[in-house]
Structures are given as structure tokens and as C-alpha cells.
Amino acid sequence: MPFPSPRSETSAAPAAVADGARPAAWGAPLQLGRFVLPNRVFAAPMAGVTDRPYRRLARQLGAGYCVSEMVTSRPELRDTLKTSRRANHDGEAAPVAVQIVGTEPDDIAAATRYNLERGAHVIDINMGCPAKKVCNRWAGSALMQDEDLAARLVEAAVAAARPFDAPVTLKMRAGWCDAARNAPRIARLAEAAGAAMLVVHGRTREQGYGGEAEYDTIAEVKRRVSVPVVANGDIDSPHKAAAVLHATGADAVMIGRAALGRPWLFGQVARFLADGALPADPPPAQWGEWLFDHLDDHYALYGEAVGVRSARKHVGWYVERLPGGIAFRRQFNTLGSAAEQLAALRDFLDPLAAAA
Ligand SMILES: Cc1cc2nc3c(=O)[nH]c(=O)nc-3n(C[C@H](O)[C@H](O)[C@H](O)COP(=O)(O)O)c2cc1C
Numbered sequence: 001m002p003f004p005s006p007r008s009e010t011s012a013a014p015a016a017v018a019d020g021a022r023p024a025a026w027g028a029p030l031q032l033g034r035f036v037l038p039n040r041v042f043a044a045p046m047a048g049v050t051d052r053p054y055r056r057l058a059r060q061l062g063a064g065y066c067v068s069e070m071v072t073s074r075p076e077l078r079d080t081l082k083t084s085r086r087a088n089h090d091g092e093a094a095p096v097a098v099q100i101v102g103t104e105p106d107d108i109a110a111a112t113r114y115n116l117e118r119g120a121h122v123i124d125i126n127m128g129c130p131a132k133k134v135c136n137r138w139a140g141s142a143l144m145q146d147e148d149l150a151a152r153l154v155e156a157a158v159a160a161a162r163p164f165d166a167p168v169t170l171k172m173r174a175g176w177c178d179a180a181r182n183a184p185r186i187a188r189l190a191e192a193a194g195a196a197m198l199v200v201h202g203r204t205r206e207q208g209y210g211g212e213a214e215y216d217t218i219a220e221v222k223r224r225v226s227v228p229v230v231a232n233g234d235i236d237s238p239h240k241a242a243a244v245l246h247a248t249g250a251d252a253v254m255i256g257r258a259a260l261g262r263p264w265l266f267g268q269v270a271r272f273l274a275d276g277a278l279p280a281d282p283p284p285a286q287w288g289e290w291l292f293d294h295l296d297d298h299y300a301l302y303g304e305a306v307g308v309r310s311a312r313k314h315v316g317w318y319v320e321r322l323p324g325g326i327a328f329r330r331q332f333n334t335l336g337s338a339a340e341q342l343a344a345l346r347d348f349l350d351p352l353a354a355a356a
Pocket residue numbers: 003004044045046047048049069070099126127128129171201232233234235254255256257258
């Protein structure tokens with residue numbers, strides 16, 4: 001999958017919400033099965049990004065809930081290092097939500113049990129991923145073309161999760177293509193099959209990550225079901241989050257790309273939804289320390305050889321907006337050890353922190 005850049009705050013927003021029009025519910029916790037989520041701002045699952053170190057940081061900085069990168073439901077791939085690393089939840093705050101992807105009800109049931117036995121508390125089924133690797137196997141958003149199969153997958157997961165008292169959730173797109181925005185129908189079927197929460201990304205499969213997210217389909221989903229609905233797509237600021245909640249009636253928002261390199265966005269949005277306050281961005285000295293902690297966690301999970309390579313994108317997202325950040329990123333990407341990366345980052349950030 002091409003790696004999209006974080007979005008800037010330029011996407012078209014639904015009508016802004018007047019001060020005072022903020023429902024009290026926006027600042028209240030949200031119940032998901034037996035779990036109470038502290039707020040209504042969630043971190044979106046992103047393969048290759050939202051690993052355990054990222055999720056720990058997102059939670060620390062205000063995300064009320066995070067979902068893991070997707071893991072396959074195919075048993076023959078379960079023992080690969082990548083999949084087992086993704087199923088490692090050591091030290092993660094509850095509820096741990098694991099996203100699974102697959103096309104066979106039996107595989108989905110087995111993957112549900114497998115992940116719940118290994119520390120997951122919530123199972124999320126991915127019907128949103130447009131990646132060819134996933135869609136060609138008739139999984140991800142391709143499943144939205146077969147509503148009956150989509151419902152049977154949810155049913156299979158719900159039955160397998162029942163002994164664990166674990167909620168099953170579904171993440172989908174608005175539809176397969178412009179002519180088939182069938183998320184509202186799938187939402188009804190998923191709710192009837194026992195899904196406890198639905199996340200809707202307001203783009204079709206056909207759109208990939210292009211164009212703009214629309215929120216009318218999400219509003220329609222919300223009207224059709226009584227389980228919580230989470231709005232996702234192009235939410236990049238506190239005001240946009242409020243406008244999307246207002247336009248859709250959704251119960252929560254989920255943020256992906258806009259938080260890359262600025263994970264404090266979760267806390268800023270949560271605060272704005274709760275009481276209208278707009279906390280300032282943290283100074284470089286503060287976020288630098290968060291980033292160093294994140295990198296320590298990152299190297300520890302992946303080991304140095306892999307961790308040094310995968311740390312590059314995270315650091316790139318933080319620095320690309322800063323003066324000299326693009327040149328720094330180019331140089332950073334040539335460094336081959338954790339010690340060199342940490343020292344270079346320190347040398348780049350110290351003057352910025354001193355000047356702030
Ligand atoms: C790099 C990348 C990886 C993604 N991986 C997943 C995934 O594994 N599962 C999933 O349901 N969605 C995945 N998504 C979609 C996001 O969860 C989210 O729905 C999408 O980015 C729209 O939200 P945003 O505009 O806030 O980024 C991915 C998106 C990106 C950019």
C-alpha cells in the first residue's frame with residue numbers, strides 16, 4: 001500500500017459547530033461491552049504504524065481507545081514473526097482491541113479465539129482495507145460486496161467471542177463504489193449479528209485514500225442502528241471532529257493520518273469535545289521527550305536491525321513540518337544504528353527546544 005502522508009488541516013469540513021452547541025455526551029465516557037472507554041477520540045488502525053509502542057503513546061496522550069494493526073485470520077500465517085509481534089500486548093492498557101481480516105467464517109472464529117486467548121479484549125473485523133493484497137483475497141473492503149458473507153463473518157466472531165465476554169466490532173467503508181454505498185445495510189446486518197460497535201470511514205473502496213471523505217453515509221448508518229457508531233475519515237483538528245460528530249450524530253471519532261507526527265492531537269480533540277478548550281501544541285522539548293520514549297519502546301519491540309528502519313517513518317512525520325526538517329529526514333534515513341539515530345535527533349531538536 002502506498003504510504004500516504006499525514007493530512008494537513010485543509011480538507012473541507014462540514015458546517016462548524018457553534019459554541020454552546022456541544023452535547024454533554026461528547027465529553028462522557030463510552031461503553032463498549034463490559035469496557036468503559038474514557039473518551040470518544042479513537043486511534044485508527046494503520047498497518048505498519050499503529051503497533052504497540054504507537055498505541056501506548058496515543059493512549060498516554062489522550063486517545064480513548066486504540067485498535068491494533070490488522071492480523072490475518074489464516075492459521076498458516078499465525079506463526080510468522082510479523083503476525084506474532086502484532087499479537088504481543090505486553091503492558092498494554094485495557095481494552096486491547098485486535099483487528100482481524102479474513103473471508104472464512106471458520107477462520108474468523110478461530111482467529112477470534114486465538115487472539116482472545118492471547119490477551120485481546122475486543123475483536124475488530126476489517127471490512128475497510130482497500131489494499132490489493134487484502135482485497136484480491138476477497139477480504140477487507142471487498143467483503144462489502146457480499147453482504148451475506150459479511151454478516152456471517154460477524155456472526156462467527158460473535159459466537160467465538162461469547163465465552164470471553166468480548167465485544168466484536170466492525171470497521172468498514174461507506175461502500176464498495178459510488179453507486180453502492182451500502183454501509184447502512186451492512187450496519188443493520190452486523191448489529192443483528194451481534195456487533196457491539198461500528199466504525200465507518202466515509203470513503204468508498206473505489207476512492208482508496210483519494211478525494212474527500214463524506215459524512216452523509218455515516219449519518220445514515222447512525223440512524224439505522226442503536227449500537228455506537230464511530231465516524232472516521234479526514235478528521236484533522238478539534239473543530240473538524242466536532243463538526244463531523246454534529247453532522248453525523250456519531251458517538252465517537254477515529255483519527256488516523258492526522259495524528260502521525262502529532263499524537264497529542266488525540267488529547268486536544270478530546271479536550272475540545274469535552275469542554276471547548278483548545279490546548280496549545282506542546283513545545284519541541286516536550287514532544288521530543290515523548291518521541292525518545294517512543295523510539296526506546298520501538299527498538300525494544302522490533303530489535304535494532306528492524307527497528308532502525310521502521311523508526312524512520314515515525315521520525316519523518318514529526319520533523320517534516322519543521323524548519324530544516326526535510327533535509328534532516330534525508331540524513332536521518334541514512335543512519336544505521338539506534339545510537340546514531342538518537343544522537344542525530346537530539347542534535348536536531350536541542351536548538352529548537354532552546355529557541356522555543
Ligand atoms: C498506512 C495506512 C494503513 C492502514 N491500515 C489499516 C488497517 O490495517 N486496518 C484498517 O481497518 N484500516 C487501515 N487504514 C485505514 C485507517 O484506519 C483509516 O480508516 C483511514 O486512514 C481514514 O482515516 P484518516 O483520514 O483519519 O487517516 C490504514 C490507513 C493508512 C493510511
